[in-house]
Structure formats: structure tokens, C-alpha cells
Amino acid sequence: MLISESRKTSYIVIDKDKCKACHYCIAVCARGIIGTSKEINRLGVNYAEVIPDKAHECTGCKSCAIMCPDLAISVFRSRVLEAGTIS
Amino acid sequence: MPERTLMGGNIAISEGAILAGCQAYFGYPITPQNDLLENMARRMPEEGRVFLQTESELAAINMVYGAAAVGFRAMTSTSSPGFSLQQEGISYMSGAEMPAVIVNIMRAGPGLGNIGGAQGDYMQCTRGGGHGDYYLINLAPSSVQEMMDLTMLAFELADKYRNPVLVVADGFLGQVVEPVTIRERVKKLPEKKWAITGARGRPKNRINSFEMNPIDHPRRIKLLLDKFERMRINEVRYEALNTEDADIILVAYGSAARSSISAMKMARSKKLRVGLIRPITLFPFPYQPLADLAEKGCKFVVAEMSGGQMLEDVRIAVGNQNEIKLANTYGGVPLEADPIFEAIDLLM
Amino acid sequence: MTSMSKAEMDDYDNVIFARPDIMVDRPTHFCPGCGHGIIQRLVGEALQELDLLERAICIGSIGCTVTAYEYFKVDGMEAPHGRAPAVATAIKRCRPDLVPFAIQGDGDLASIGAAEIVHAAARGEKITIIFANNATYGMTGGQLAPTTLMNMYTASTPGGRNAEQSGYPIRMSEMLATLDGPAYIARVAVNNPANVRKAKKAVELAFRTQLAGLGFAMVEILSMCPINWRVEPEQAPQWMTDNMIPQFPLGEFKVLPGVAALRRGDRS
Numbered sequence: 001m002l003i004s005e006s007r008k009t010s011y012i013v014i015d016k017d018k019c020k021a022c023h024y025c026i027a028v029c030a031r032g033i034i035g036t037s038k039e040i041n042r043l044g045v046n047y048a049e050v051i052p053d054k055a056h057e058c059t060g061c062k063s064c065a066i067m068c069p070d071l072a073i074s075v076f077r078s079r080v081l082e083a084g085t086i087s
Numbered sequence: 088m089p090e091r092t093l094m095g096g097n098i099a100i101s102e103g104a105i106l107a108g109c110q111a112y113f114g115y116p117i118t119p120q121n122d123l124l125e126n127m128a129r130r131m132p133e134e135g136r137v138f139l140q141t142e143s144e145l146a147a148i149n150m151v152y153g154a155a156a157v158g159f160r161a162m163t164s165t166s167s168p169g170f171s172l173q174q175e176g177i178s179y180m181s182g183a184e185m186p187a188v189i190v191n192i193m194r195a196g197p198g199l200g201n202i203g204g205a206q207g208d209y210m211q212c213t214r215g216g217g218h219g220d221y222y223l224i225n226l227a228p229s230s231v232q233e234m235m236d237l238t239m240l241a242f243e244l245a246d247k248y249r250n251p252v253l254v255v256a257d258g259f260l261g262q263v264v265e266p267v268t269i270r271e272r273v274k275k276l277p278e279k280k281w282a283i284t285g286a287r288g289r290p291k292n293r294i295n296s297f298e299m300n301p302i303d304h305p306r307r308i309k310l311l312l313d314k315f316e317r318m319r320i321n322e323v324r325y326e327a328l329n330t331e332d333a334d335i336i337l338v339a340y341g342s343a344a345r346s347s348i349s350a351m352k353m354a355r356s357k358k359l360r361v362g363l364i365r366p367i368t369l370f371p372f373p374y375q376p377l378a379d380l381a382e383k384g385c386k387f388v389v390a391e392m393s394g395g396q397m398l399e400d401v402r403i404a405v406g407n408q409n410e411i412k413l414a415n416t417y418g419g420v421p422l423e424a425d426p427i428f429e430a431i432d433l434l435m
Numbered sequence: 436m437t438s439m440s441k442a443e444m445d446d447y448d449n450v451i452f453a454r455p456d457i458m459v460d461r462p463t464h465f466c467p468g469c470g471h472g473i474i475q476r477l478v479g480e481a482l483q484e485l486d487l488l489e490r491a492i493c494i495g496s497i498g499c500t501v502t503a504y505e506y507f508k509v510d511g512m513e514a515p516h517g518r519a520p521a522v523a524t525a526i527k528r529c530r531p532d533l534v535p536f537a538i539q540g541d542g543d544l545a546s547i548g549a550a551e552i553v554h555a556a557a558r559g560e561k562i563t564i565i566f567a568n569n570a571t572y573g574m575t576g577g578q579l580a581p582t583t584l585m586n587m588y589t590a591s592t593p594g595g596r597n598a599e600q601s602g603y604p605i606r607m608s609e610m611l612a613t614l615d616g617p618a619y620i621a622r623v624a625v626n627n628p629a630n631v632r633k634a635k636k637a638v639e640l641a642f643r644t645q646l647a648g649l650g651f652a653m654v655e656i657l658s659m660c661p662i663n664w665r666v667e668p669e670q671a672p673q674w675m676t677d678n679m680i681p682q683f684p685l686g687e688f689k690v691l692p693g694v695a696a697l698r699r700g701d702r703s
Contacts, residue, residue, distance in 0.1 A: 010451075022468035022661075022668035028628055045467075063628040065452040069472025070463050075452035111529050137528050141521070142554035149518040149551070153525030156512050157492075157533065161525075179515050283510035283526075285533055287489040293504055295495070295513035 010060030010077050012050060018072035019047035025064035025073060031057040034064060048072075090269040096234045097123040097261040100164065100190055100254065103235035105130055107242040108273045109188070110159040111137035113150035117166045118202040119258035120192040124164065144169035148176030148189070155185040156294045158282030160242050164190035166258070167208050168199065170216075177251055178217030181311070182296025184281075186245035188238065189223075190254045192261045195419035203419020204258030206341060209396035212255050213370040220308055222315045223253045224322055225369035227340040231265035237367070239270060244322065246277050248314055255369060257392065259342045259421055324367035325376060329355070333362030335434055336380050338401050339390040340366050343422045347390045350427035361431055369397070377404035387411045388430045392422050410434060455483035457508050464502060466573075468668025470658025471499050471538075473625040474567050474634075475506055477656075478538065481639040482507065485646065491534045492526055494519045496548075498540035498574045500567065517548025520555035523562040534645055536563040542572045545581040545607050552611070556651045559616030563645045564653040565638065566607065569660035570679060577663030581605045584682055588665065604682060608655045612688035618650030620689040624657035624680065626672035633685075640698055649693045657683055 014025075014034075019041060025048055026034045033054040041047045050058075065073040094102065101123050104112070112131055114124040124140065131138035137154070141147040147163045154161035165173065170191045180187055191212065195205040215221045224244050226237040234256060241252040283292045298304035329351065330336060339347040344365045354361040364380070366373050377387075386409060389398045395413050402411060414430040416422045454460060458479040465472045482491050488509055495503040497516035504511025514522040519537035526535040544552050544566050555562065571589060572578040578591040582604050586595040608622045619641055623634035634656055641652035657679050659671035666674050690698075 018462050020467035024468065024668065024672070027669055027672070060451060061628075062452045066628045066631050067473065069465060069467075069469055069476075071454045071458070071472070071476055073452070074450065074454070077449040077451055111525065113525065137525075139524070139528060142550055145518070146521040146551055146554065149515065149521035150525035152514075152518075153512075153522035153535075154529045156522075157526055157530050159529045161529075175515055176518070179513075183513065283492055283512055284530065285489045285492070286508065286510050291504075291508055292510050293512065295504075295511075297501060297513055 010058045010075065011055060012058060012064060013074045013076070014048055014050065015072045016041045016047040016049065017043070018070045019045065020070055021045035021047055022069065023048070024067040024069070028063040028067050030061065030063070031059060033057050089271070091266055092269065093264055094231055094267045095122065095261070096231045096256065096263050097192065098126050099231045099234040099267055100238045101126040101130065103238035103270070104162050104188065104242070105134055106270055106272050107239040108160050108276050109136070109162050109242065111151070111154040111161040113139050113141050113147040113154070113161070113163050115141050115144045115147050115165065115169060117144070117169045119194055119204070119261050120164050120166055120190070123190065123192070123261070144172040145176070148173040151187045151189070152176055152180050152185060155180065155187045156283050158279040158284060160246070160276065162188040162190070164192065166192050166194045167196050167205070170208060170211070174217030177223070178215070178219050178221065179296055180251050181221035181223070182219060183294050184249040185251065185294070186249050187251040188241045188245055188254060189251055190238070190256070193255065193257045195417065201419040202258065204260070204342060204392065204421065205417060205419055206257055206343060206392040207394070207396070207417060208255070209369065209391070209393055212253055213372065213400070221311060222318070222370050223251050224248070224318055224371070225253045225255050227255050227367060227369050228260065229341055229344045229365060231263055232267050234260065235267055235270060239273070248318060250314065255341070257341050319371040322368055323371045323373050323375070325373040326365040326367060327376060328363040328365070330362035330364065330380060332360050334360045334385060335362070335388060335431055336377070336385045337361060337363045337388050337390055337427065338366070338377065338397065339363065340369060340397070343390045343392055346422050346424045347427055349424035350431060353424060353428050354431050359431065359435060372400045372404070374400070374404040377401060381405040381409045385409065386434045388414055388427060388434065390414045390422060390427045392416050455479045457483045457488055459506055459508060461506070463506070465499065466662045468659055468661040468671050469499070470569060470625045470656070470660070471567055473631060474538065474565065474656050474658060475503065477631070477635045477638045478536070478565060479507060480635060481642045482509065484639065485642055487534050487642070490532065491536065494522055494535060494537040496537055496539040496543040498543050498572065500538040500540055500543070501574070503538050517543050517546070518551055519543070520548065520551040520560070520562065520564065524555050524558070524560045527560060527562050531561070534563070534642070536565065536642070538565045538567060540573065541566070541568045541570065541580045541582040545605050552607070556611045556653070557614045557616045559618070559650040561645050561648055561650060562652070563641045565641070566653055566655040567658045568655050568683065569658040570604070571660050571663040573660050573663055582683070584678055589663070606683060608653070608688045611653065616651050617653065617689045618691040619644045619652040619694045621687045622655040622657070622683060622685050624675060624685055626657070626659060626675040640694065643697050644694050647693060647697060649691055655683070
């Protein structure tokens with residue numbers, strides 16, 4: 001789980017072993033923060049994963065999780081205690 | 088003093104079911120059991136229980152399945168063509184280990200046939216009837232009192248084995264009116280921990296017959312097969328009349344048994360030593376008593392209203408050495424005493 | 436890393452989307468991009484939000500929904516092909532306190548089960564039917580379904596569906612809405628997030644219709660079947676927009692006043 005140092009309010013977690021690489025999440029993400037891994041999971045597919053450099057752009061819209069047929073994505077909002085710090 | 092009254096055969100089944108605590112009835116009109124459906128339509132709401140006339144026999148058996156799944160004593164009644172439609176549902180219920188009572192008031196077949204009474208569903212009833220490895224206990228009444236009593240027994244056996252039980256009669260029996268002793272109401276119904284009643288304070292229950300796993304499915308079927316074997320050992324019921332000294336044994340059930348008794352009396356009045364084995368369970372079939380009589384050298388007359396179906400079970404019981412004659416009618420024609428007596432005469 | 440449920444993650448950051456607790460944590464048996472996965476989750480969300488763990492009865496049908504009851508923690512049973520509405524009818528009539536629901540495919544509901552769904556609807560049975568319509572017989576390999584589109588290739592209409600051979604697709608929602616028994620009938624789709632959000636509202640309303648005892652409720656949900664449509668999963672949502680929605684328009688076809696009141700939030 002990668003969080004950049006700058007102020008961040010939302011992030012997603014993808015369960016790679018549930019992913020079947022249908023790419024619905026990639027298609028619906030308005031910020032394009034999801035890409036395809038070069039690795040394969042136990043199903044033998046290149047699973048979806050958050051692009052590290054883009055993770056901080058997640059808006060928490062949940063479109064990816066809503067479209068995922070495999071309940072592979074969870075969406076979070078982090079508690080920001082001070083500017084720039086995640087607890 | 089238990090109440091005694093006159094009652095028609097189909098009504099006796101209906102009232103017997105109510106006495107046994109039947110909580111849900113689903114049925115579709117078909118001759119010759121419409122009066123059973125109609126009696127339920129009037130009486131079940133009176134008793135505060137569930138009644139529904141369904142859109143088909145297919146729907147009826149599936150509603151019985153749903154009611155059984157929530158732990159209710161559930162029942163349907165039909166006649167031969169409707170019984171054919173219900174085979175899918177019955178197979179599912181046996182596979183899912185659901186208790187239920189199904190009543191088949193047989194009429195002439197195959198196909199639309201006619202509405203006269205018959206016994207032409209014997210093979211279908213006693214060999215499971217639908218797809219897969221399963222059997223149903225078949226209870227075959229021969230009097231209006233038995234229509235009531237065996238229906239009550241059917242509910243007990245269904246719950247005991249978690250399997251549908253068949254009450255098999257014919258159209259004539261359904262209409263016969265005889266005096267009946269009204270039995271006592273069943274007060275306590277068995278607990279059913281497997282029922283799907285809402286996952287309250289327990290892990291979920293699941294009712295199904297589907298099992299893709301090639302290790303688990305044979306195991307599951309083996310448990311069912313063991314169950315049917317226990318039925319064969321523990322649930323055989325039959326009546327033996329005048330068999331101790333008999334040379335000729337009549338084998339008959341339902342309406343055919345009534346005529347057989349007349350034929351037996353005619354024979355005895357002519358000093359012919361004739362007895363009767365009347366199966367009350369068609370499955371499990373009373374092979375042993377017939378085999379014992381065959382060993383003593385008896386000859387047999389199978390009296391049935393079909394092309395000769397129970398005949399095959401008698402042949403299995405008796406073997407190849409003893410003579411068996413078939414006295415039968417079909418096509419909805421009642422079997423009277425005379426042709427049975429003629430068969431006895433031919434054997435002498 | 437497993438997807439944790441809302442309850443588990445509450446110790447950490449605020450969860451704004453996770454697997455409903457009422458759903459079993461397990462992978463699905465569906466193909467990549469199959470709409471059933473989304474539909475099942477919407478049902479799980481409705482069951483969760485309406486607190487139905489102890490009352491719901493999941494009836495699995497034949498086809499890709501055959502193992503539906505494995506995905507929820509509620510009691511479940513299997514129905515023969517097409518018969519779920521009859522099974523649900525009996526459950527509700529025997530135990531009106533329980534909440535039976537079935538997820539049926541288009542072959543199950545509109546082909547072999549056509550009589551059962553029509554009569555359950557006509558009788559106004561207080562049950563909830565989720566009708567997953569993907570215009571094909573998915574589980575058995577993509578044969579003709581009652582909702583297959585004209586000229587559509589299927590495994591049993593290899594030349595494409597034509598009227599002379601196989602007639603025309605059936606619009607079940609419109610047809611059932613002509614009956615007096617239904618209280619709520621709607622058609623929605625799961626091919627984009629906006630539609631999925633609307634679908635969720637429809638599913639929830641269908642359950643609330645049952646809870647309020649208002650009558651028969653059915654939600655027809657257009658679902659993706661990339662494998663049998665012979666498209667890549669990424670193309671399936673657009674395929675639905677281009678081909679299915681013109682034939683099966685989205686919308687509501689029956690909304691009794693009581694149901695509309697539920698939707699408005701009236702407490703009655």
C-alpha cells in the first residue's frame with residue numbers, strides 16, 4: 001500500500017488474487033490511477049494494480065469498486081491528523 | 088368414543104392429512120381426485136393452514152418442495168398424467184432429502200388415457216419414477232379407512248426418512264364411500280434442525296441436491312442408498328389372508344385386492360385352498376413372504392389393473408419354478424372377482 | 436492481501452467501500468467481466484443494509500446463479516430450472532416472516548420458467564425476483580435464449596437468430612407489468628457506474644417492497660456476458676449499450692403508489 005508524502009485523502013486496495021483482469025476498473029477510473037501488473041496472479045492473469053506514481057490522485061469516487069465483478073477492490077479515506085501526515 | 092362416519096376415499100385422504108398435521112397443500116385439478124383438492128380448499132383455511140391451487144402439477148410439486156424446506160409437513164395430490172409432470176420435483180426432493188407426501192390417484196394411461204381407475208403407474212411409482220438413484224416408500228390403501236390411516240403414516244415415514252412418500256390408490260377407491268373411524272389428531276410434530284427458517288443464532292442451512300465434487304457426490308448418494316436399504320429392511324407392510332394352508336396365492340393391492348378377496352371367498356366355498364398376500368407397501372415390496380410361499384410349492388395369481396407390472400415383482404420373489412397367472416384389466420376397466428376366479432380355476 | 440470487510444477495517448482508516456459482511460469472503464466462479472458478480476454484490480448490499488441475515492432465504496436457480504447461496508451467509512436452497520418463483524411462493528405463504536428471493540437468468544425465468552414467473556406475478560406473491568438478463572444461456576455455452584437479440588450469433592443459432600426459425604426476443608418486464616399482481620417492476624443495467632448505482636436502488640426497493648408486503652417485485656438487470664457475446668470484457672459494456680438497451684429499454688414499468696412512497700422515504 002503506497003501513500004505519497006503529500007496530503008492524501010483516499011486510496012484503494014486491490015486483492016490481486018481475486019482479480020480476473022476484466023479491466024472494468026481501469027476503464028472507469030477518471031484519473032487513470034489503475035494499470036495492469038507485469039506479474040501474474042494465481043489465476044494466471046496480469047491483475048489490476050494501482051500505478052504507484054498516480055495513487056495520490058485517487059478521489060475516492062468508488063467507480064472502480066462499484067464496477068468490479070469480483071469484489072476485489074476496497075476503498076478508504078484516511079484520517080489526516082496534521083497537514084501531510086497520515087495516521 | 089372415537090367418531091365414526093361415512094366418508095369417500097379421496098376425502099379420507101384429505102382428512103387424514105389434516106389429522107396428521109399437514110401444514111401446506113398445493114394441488115392442481117385433475118380427475119379423479121378433484122374432490123380431494125376441493126376438500127382441502129375448504130378445510131385448510133378453516134384449520135389456519137396453507138392452501139393454494141397452483142398453475143400446474145409442476146408448480147405444485149415445487150411448492151411442496153419449498154414448504155418442506157422451511158420445515159412444514161407438505162402435500163400434493165394428483166392423478167397419473169400429473170404424477171408424470173411431478174417426477175422432476177420429486178427427484179430433486181429425494182436428492183435434497185426433503186420429506187413430503189404425494190398422493191397419486193391412478194387412472195388409465197398411457198397418455199391422456201381415460202378417467203377410469205387403473206394401476207398402470209406401478210413401475211413408475213415403485214422404481215423412483217424420476218431420474219437418478221432414489222426410491223419412495225409406496226403406501227397402497229385398499230379401503231377408505233386405509234386411505235386415512237396410510238396417509239397419516241405417510242407423513243410419519245416422510246419425516247422419519249427425510250424422503251417423499253407416495254400414497255398410491257386408484258380412481259375407484261377414491262370414490263368408494265365407507266364407514267371410517269376418525270383417528271386422533273397428531274399433537275406434536277418433529278423438530279427439523281436442517282430446515283431453512285432464517286439463519287437466526289446459527290450458521291446458515293443449505294438445501295440442495297447439486298454436488299459437482301466427484302468425491303463428495305458419490306458419498307452423498309451412498310448415504311441415500313443406505314437409507315433406501317433401511318426402508319427395505321424396516322418398512323415392509325402387507326396383509327396375509329388364509330395363506331397357511333393355501334395352494335394358490337392371490338397377490339393384489341388397492342381395488343384389485345377387494346375383488347381378490349371376493350374371488351378367494353368364492354374359491355374357498357368350493358373347497359379350493361386359496362389365500363391372499365396384499366402388499367400394503369409396494370416399495371419396499373414384500374418379496375420374502377412370497378418367496379416363503381413359493382418354497383412350499385404354491386402357485387400364484389397376480390390380480391392387477393394394468394398390463395402386468397406387479398407381475399414382475401412377484402416373479403422376482405417367486406423365481407422360475409412356480410406357476411404364475413395374470414388376471415388383469417386395463418384401460419380404466421375395473422377388475423371384478425370373476426376373471427380372478429377363472430385364473431384360480433385354470434391353475435387347479 | 437485479502438479484501439477486508441467494513442467491520443474489520445474500522446480499526447484502520449474509514450472504509451467507504453468493502454465487501455458487505457453478509458457476503459462470504461471468497462472468489463467468484465464467474466468469467467472475467469461477468470455482470471453476475473456485480474448483481475450478486477448489489478443483492479448482498481441490500482440484504483446487509485436491510486439487516487436481513489436472519490430472515491432472507493436465497494433460492495439459487497439453474498445456470499450461472501446455481502451456486503448463489505454459497506455467496507451469502509443466509510439460509511439457502513436450490514430450485515429446479517425455472518421453478519424458483521414456485522418455491523419462493525411456498526416459502527412466503529408458509530412463513531410470511533421470511534424474505535425469500537431468487538436470482539434467475541433469462542433461460543431460467545423466461546424460457547422453462549415462463550409459467551411459474553407469470554403466475555407468481557399474477558398472484559401478487561410477496562417475493563423478490565432478481566432477473567439477470569444477458570441474452571444468452573451462459574452456463575451451458577451460449578445457446579439461444581428467449582431474450583437473444585435478432586441476428587445475434589449463439590451456439591444453437593450459428594447463422595444468427597432469425598424470426599422464421601426462432602421468433603423474437605421477449606420483454607419480460609413489460610409483459611409482467613400488464614398484470615395486476617406486481618407492485619414493482621423495473622429494468623436496470625450494470626454496464627457503467629451510473630447504471631450500477633441505479634440498479635442498486637432498484638434492488639433495494641424490490642426488497643423493501645417485499646418487507647412492506649406490497650406485492651410481487653422484480654428487477655430485470657441487463658448483465659454482461661463477454662464470453663458468449665464473443666467480445667473482450669472491455670468491449671462488453673459498450674456492446675450492451677449498442678445492442679441490448681435498444682431492445683430492452685431501461686426504466687420502471689410498474690410502481691404501485693405504496694412503492695413510490697417507500698422510495699420517497701415516507702414512513703407508512
